[in-house]
Amino acid sequence: MSLILSEEQAMLRDTAQSFLAENAPVAHLRELRDRHDADGFSRSLWATFAELGFTGILAPEAHGGLGLGHVEAGVVMEQIGRNLTPSPFLSSALLTVTALVRGADEARQAEWLPKIISGELIGALAVDEGPKHRPPAVSLRAERAGTGFRLNGVKSFVVDGHVADLLVVAARTGGAPVDQAGLTLFVVDAKAPGLTVERTVMVDSHNAARLRLENVTVDADAVLGQADGGWTLLEGVLNVGRAAVASELVGVADEVFGRTLSYLRERKQFGRAIGEFQALQHRAAHLYTEIEIAKAAVINSLQTLDESFEGAAAAVSVAKAKAGSVASLAVQEAVQMHGGMGMTDEYDIGLYMKRDRVLNELFGDPNYHADKLARLKGY
Amino acid sequence: MSDLQAFRHETRAWLEANCPAEMREPVRSEGDVCWGGRRWTFQSQAQRQWLERMAEAGWTAPEWPRAYGGGGLSREEAKVLRAEMAKLGCRSPLNSFGIWMLGPALLRYGTEDQKRAYLPPIVRGEIRWCQGYSEPNAGSDLASLQTRAEDRGDHWLVNGQKIWTSYADQADWIFCLVRTDPAAPKHLGISFILFDMESPGVSTRPINLISGKSPFCETFFDNVQVPKSNLVGELNRGWDVAKYLLTHEREMISGMGNLEGSPSIGALATRTLGLEGGFLADPMLRGQIAAFDVDAIAFRLAMERTGDMAKARQAHPAASSMLKYYGAELNKRRFELLMAAGGADALEWEGERSRDGDLARSWLRTKANSIEGGTSEIQLNIVAKRILELPGG
Structure with a gap:
């Protein structure tokens, strides 16, 4: 397998690139932010995502999707990263679709997937409960009640949770909050009695929410995959999310680096472009090298998900850890090299720094994934 | 089954049949590595056999054309060969600056006669090469090198000194950057020549390093006569060859990571x-x-x-x-x-x-x-x- 995009994948990239640059550049995020938009994203833009087929990238053709792979999903995520475009693409089209395709029977896939693909339904994933990503620590309880389950507990950092119609909730049906065993994934209607959603306004002006579930009841068929045996399904969904977020991080890093290079060529001090100074040249060259290496790790993780989904954990952790640390370096160097301008709200650089911070935290930071790699290697 | 899969199966079977068990043990130290050359003493019969069999197949230089002794493999096939060798734990049959550095430069800049003369002995591990680039006053600023080669009609007369010449004391031949036009701007007066380290006037002195080993030498040239036909590429355009070769050297060193x-x-x-x-x-x-x-x-x-x-x-x-x-x-x-x-x-x-x-x-x-x-x-x-x-x- 060659670690570069195929011709078709490069065409999809070009489509996403021109579409987002034209319809959802950074100014689009600013506008939503400055008018305190209640949704935090544009529903008309989301409808166009659906028209272009982006919402169905991972969904099977039998249900109206494109039946493409994770490389294609990552290609779109990278462009989202370049433009800081707020959209439920990750939550709905990647995470929820993956949970349904891998965890729901045909009948329920037929019920939900076409509506997600059309943009009519928005899905979101609720896993974390504390400030740090730690999936085995799930303690939200799901107890058997009649033929179904009763859910009690809280969720935090639910990306797009405040606009979701459908929530995929990780709950504990057995074991203790450190165990991989005893986890179950449920589909919960966002309007279910007992569920309260609090939008959390985040540093990056993107969307997240906290959920409180008090005696929320669901039917037995709300279970995705196996009751008590949801860990593998959850990890699969999370790995798709991690590789996708790593792609977005590469988009953030590469875009902010390009803007910084332009600034190094244009900005003059002491009568010459600051890019002539070796102190800055070496830092720029180092950063370029790191970004190229992160790109290789990310495309490899996406291809590995396509080729051997269950065996992709190490490749995904390497990608998320590397893309995260490299993007953090990129945004910090960008602000420093832009000098005072980098600190202003008027310049976009700071928005990239904020987005990087959130993406690094989402689904495990570089420490989390380096630790996971070490566990996989047995030390 | 695709051609590549068929190649994978054949390759695995061939390696299993031909790689001696001893050559599947991890390399434990520098002493386990085979460098070949006129003065090479094989550590074991297995080391000799492994080199001979791989060289016979052209797989010491898998992607070189068969006409020059190489394996004639595509990049994909060579990847498969490396992967299958890694799976079985096969040692590299031959470490060689000839394969890693000089060969690619000769394939691009050498004459047909030069390719036929120099490449096959490299593939077979018969001639060990060293690289005459750095000088005491030409390190990072390599193009300021001063070793001279004067045109004496039927030969070049080489005088000067190189430093950090890896394994010069064990090498058979040297590929060497020399100044052939002292009046030209520094990048434009350099040529790339090849000569035998046994030529009269060549001497080497190992440099003792902090590791207690001496992989590098100082190399001295005192009126060394080099045949005119040993020039690679155009006269005074050796910098192009040197830079091309350096990209391969860099790939080799980055491979250590x-x-x-x-x-x-x-x-x-x-x-x-x-x-x-x-x-x-x-x-x-x-x-x-x-x-x-x-x-x-x-x-x-x-x-x-x-x-x-x-x-x-x-x-x-x-x-x-x-x-x-x-x-x-x-x-x-x-x-x-x-x-x-x-x-x-x-x-x-x-x-x-x-x-x-x-x-x-x-x-x-x-x-x-x-x-x-x-x-x-x-x-x-x-x-x-x-x-x-x-x-x-």
Whole structure:
């Protein structure tokens, strides 16, 4: 397998690139932010995502999707990263679709997937409960009640949770909050009695929410995959999310680096472009090298998900850890090299720094994934 | 079954039948590596057999044309061969500057006669080459080299001194940068010539390094006569050949940052420190090793991706500088961590237990990685100017 995009994948990239640059550049995020938009994203833009087929990238053709792979999903995520475009693409089209395709029977896939693909339904994933990503620590309880389950507990950092119609909730049906065993994934209607959603306004002006579930009841068929045996399904969904977020991080890093290079060529001090100074040249060259290496790790993780989904954990952790640390370096160097301008709200650089911070935290930071790699290697 | 799958099956069967068991043991020290050449003493019958069989198949230089003794494999087939060798744990049959550096330059710049004369003995491991580039006053500023080659009608007369010539004392031939036009601007008066190290007037003196070993030499040329036909490429255009060859040298050195076949730091630390609750007993060291492993795996993928991009004509010609820089720094970091993982055991310098201080000497050797083949700072200059096109200088 060659670690570069195929011709078709490069065409999809070009489509996403021109579409987002034209319809959802950074100014689009600013506008939503400055008018305190209640949704935090544009529903008309989301409808166009659906028209272009982006919402169905991972969904099977039998249900109206494109039946493409994770490389294609990552290609779109990278462009989202370049433009800081707020959209439920990750939550709905990647995470929820993956949970349904891998965890729901045909009948329920037929019920939900076409509506997600059309943009009519928005899905979101609720896993974390504390400030740090730690999936085995799930303690939200799901107890058997009649033929179904009763859910009690809280969720935090639910990306797009405040606009979701459908929530995929990780709950504990057995074991203790450190165990991989005893986890179950449920589909919960966002309007279910007992569920309260609090939008959390985040540093990056993107969307997240906290959920409180008090005696929320669901039917037995709300279970995705196996009751008590949801860990593998959850990890699969999370790995798709991690590789996708790593792609977005590469988009953030590469875009902010390009803007910084332009600034190094244009900005003059002491009568010459600051890019002539070796102190800055070496830092720029180092950063370029790191970004190229992160790109290789990310495309490899996406291809590995396509080729051997269950065996992709190490490749995904390497990608998320590397893309995260490299993007953090990129945004910090960008602000420093832009000098005072980098600190202003008027310049976009700071928005990239904020987005990087959130993406690094989402689904495990570089420490989390380096630790996971070490566990996989047995030390 | 695709052609490539068929090739994989055939290759695996051939390797299983032809690679001696002893050549499937991990390389434990420099002494296990085969360099070939006129003066080479094989360590074992297995080492000789392995080289001869691989050379016969052309697989010591898998991607070179069959006409010059190579394997004639495509890039994909060569990848399969490397992967299958790695699976079986096969040692490299031959380490060779001829294969890694001179060969690619000859394939591009050599005459048909030169290719036919020099390439097959390289494939067979019969001639060992060394590289005459650096001089005492031409290191990072290589193009200011002063070794002269004067045109004496039927031959070149070479006088001067090289330094950091790897294994010059064991090499049979040298590929050498010489100044053929002292009046021209410095990059435009250099030529690339080849000559026998047994020529009268050539002498070498090993340089003792901090590792206690002497892989590098000072090399002196005192009225050495070199046939005119030993010029590679055009007269006074040797800098083009030199730069092309340097990209291959950089790829070779950055390959040292590669994971395969190198000791696992996690495994060594587990032996010295033990596990507590399933985790390495030193959590700070564990974190550093894990962060290193992330970088090392990602770097290996970046090397592979750069190769794929080169094939698709998407790679920047200066990409080797990026890889050389990162690979060298990564390898230094690897050995710092190996030393930390090894603790006091890694400090032993002599004796059977440490195989004469193998780890400590290797650790010290890696400090040259970011100096040889162009320092890390020079690589960063090249990336900044040629890839990023930053202004100045």
